[in-house]
Each structure stands twice: as C-alpha cells, then as structure tokens.
Amino acid sequence: MQVQQDGGAAAPGEATPGPAESSPARGAKAGGRLANRRAIIAWCFYDWANSAFPTVIVTFVFAAYYTQVLAPDPETGTGQWGLAMSLSGIAIAILAPILGAVADQGGRRKPWIAVFSLLCIASGAGLWFAEPDPSWALFALVLAALANLAFEIGTVFYNAMLPEVAPARLWGRVSGWAWSLGYAGGLACLVLTLVLFVQPAEPLLGLDKANSEHVRIAGPFVALWFLAFALPMFLFTPDRTGSGMPVGRAIVQGLSALRHSLAKLPKQGVVLRYLIARMFYTDGLNTLFAFGGIYAAGSFGMDFTEILVFGILLNVTSGLGAFAFAWVDDWIGPKRTILIAVGALTLLGGAILLIETKLWFYILGSAIGIFIGPAQSASRTLMARLAPAKVRTEMFGLYALSGKVTAFMGPAAVGGITVLTGSQRWGMTAILVLFVVGFVLLLPLKEPPPDPDGAPPLV
Structure with a gap:
C-alpha cells in the first residue's frame, strides 16, 4: 500500500503508484541531495583556492623575496613588510563591518566575493613586475597590501555563506573540511612553486x-591557482536571492543597520563576549605564526631550510586537525571544541618553551598544529550560530574586526618582553597569556542550539 505524504492510505479504487511512477520523485530527491553535496564541495574548494595567497605570498616565498632582495637589508625589509601588512589589517578592520552591513541589505554575497577575489588575483599577478631592484620595493608593498586586503574582505562574505550552504547539523563538519582543504591547498601550491620554479637549477618555462x-613567478602562479579553483564555488554553490535594493539605498541602509548593531552590541552579552574572547586567542595564534620561525632560528639555531620544513609540517598537522575535529565540532559544539583547542595550545606552548632540542621542538610543534586548525574552523562555526540571520554578513564583518583590531598587541608584547628580559623564551610567554585570557572569557559563554534562524537577535 502506498502511503501519502500526509500519512493517509490511498483511497479505495485509486491506482496505487508503482515503482516506475514513484521513481521521478525519488530521483528528484536524490538529485537534490547530489546538487547540495556538489554545492558544499564547491564552497569548500574556495578555501583550497584562496589559501595559496597567504601561504605562498604573505608567509613564505614572496615575503622572503622582498626582505632579502628588494629591501636594503633583511631587518629593514621585515619592518617594512610588517608595516604594510599592519596598514592592510587596519583597513580590513574598518571596511569589513561596513561592507558586510551593505551586503546584507543587497542580499547576495557571491558578487562581493567575485570582486574582491579578482582584486586579490590581479594584485598578486602584478607582483611579477617587481624586479630585483630597490626601486620596485614600494610597488611590491602596495600590491601585496592591496591583495591582502582583498583576500581578507572576500573571506568575510565567504564565511557568511556557511549557514546557507549546509544544514545546521553539518556546520562544524563543513567548516572543518573547508579549513583543512585550505591548509592542503596552500601547502600544495607552495610545494609546486618550490619544485617547479624556485628550487630547480633550470626552472620551468x-x-x-x-x-x-x-x-x-609565484605571484602569477598563485593568481592562476586562485582563479581556477575558485570557479566551482561561483558555478555550483547557490547564493541568497537579491533584495533588488538600489546600491545607494543599500549603502545608506547598511550603514544605519551597522550603527544600530554597534549601539545594541553592549547589551548582546553573548556575541560581545565571544568577539572579545576571539580577539585574544586569535591574537595569540597570529603572534605564534609571526614569531614561530624567529623563535626556531634564535633558540634552536634552525636554518631557513629547516624552518621551511617545519612550516610545511605545521600546515600538514593543522589541516589534519581541522579535518579530524570537524566531527567533534558537530558532536560537542564549537564552543567546547575551541576550549579544547586553546587549552591544548596553552599546555603544548608552555612545554615547547621548556625543551632544549630540535627533535622535541619538531614533535611538540607538530602537536600544536593539530589544535590550530580546530581553533580556527570552530570559531567560524560558533560565529555562524551566534549571528542573527538578517545581519549575518555584518556580524562576520565584526568577526573580522575582532581578529584585526588588536593585531599589534601580541607582537608588541613578545618583542617588549624579549628586549626587557633578553630571552626569547620569556618573550614567547606573552602568547600563552593571550590564550589563557581568551579561554577564560569564552568559558562561561552560553552557546545557542544549531538552528540557522535561531541565533539571538541584536536587541
């Protein structure tokens, strides 16, 4: 007997649909699941695409080229590169909430992602023209800072798509899978850049x-990588329906909504507490990335090749950690996942300040990587749960702001303590303090259920 959707049996005398008649419905349902799966995979691969930029350009290959070739000396170059990235970070902190609020009024997010992706791609490709002459230094700094700005702003709109790409019960897994793909994509592009171009006696082409x-060539190669692997997200991942609001009105309405949200934010204890907590532990993570190589060289005498190997190893373990903890995120919730990760980072970070050998540095450093990925991917999931649906992109703009507004604090603390004590080990303890403060602030936060429209309103 065929059961109808309302639970009743087919009426007497009515033909009961057979397998052939019911298959189109099943086929449509299966097709819907397939389309949704394709949309999720395509969205995740945007992380694979854009992560090549921070890995190859900002962290390893082009940053080293600037400090060693374009700058007057490595110390001056490090300072100039750091200043350019800091100015870029300030611009990101200012623009991200504003553009996020405007985007929420317009509805659609993919056009914003497209604009800033193309700006990052074009700026990155332009680094090819930075010839090994000091006269190209300013050109390289401006393009690198502009590309970094575009990369980060594009990520705001990309992150805000998570709650609509996947059902709420899968947010943790999808965020973790995407983050792990990001580590893998950045690492794959770095390895290919080294193997095909940087390392060989006779480079390709x-x-x-x-x-x-x-x-x-790292600039154009990363740009091509970004463009090629970002395309599936634009082709297969659906976007929200546009509101049809004119651009001018969307800007006015967006700025008004942002002012309203900022005015009400102090009363929204859960969101405010999370943003402040994330500000501290993210500053700890960023400082760890910035000073990890310096600490390895200064305290363990590691040369550039050893640091590069360690960086690759750290990317591998971070990606594996994000992938493995993706299920944990959905199982126990993103808040507990973050607490586990930040707690482990604090303990392992303390241990790494006590050891004396390179072997233990590699072991503990790799273990630290396992918890870096989950701390980052679960943070995105928790923001998705906390952000009210109507202002989700705006909230992810504030999320970006919380990751940038105190970016100076960690590096300044590490540098200051190192100078005062004459010890890198004592200087690096500042990172542990940032982790502890973030952990303590996050601990009492009440996490809402994983309902895509159940996040608390900003009232």
Missing part, C-alpha cells in the same frame, strides 16, 4: 634566475 623570475 626557462625563467631567468639572474632576474629573479623563478621567484617572481
């Missing part, structure tokens, strides 16, 4: 090493 073409 006959590039002229005397003119640093084998290093400068």
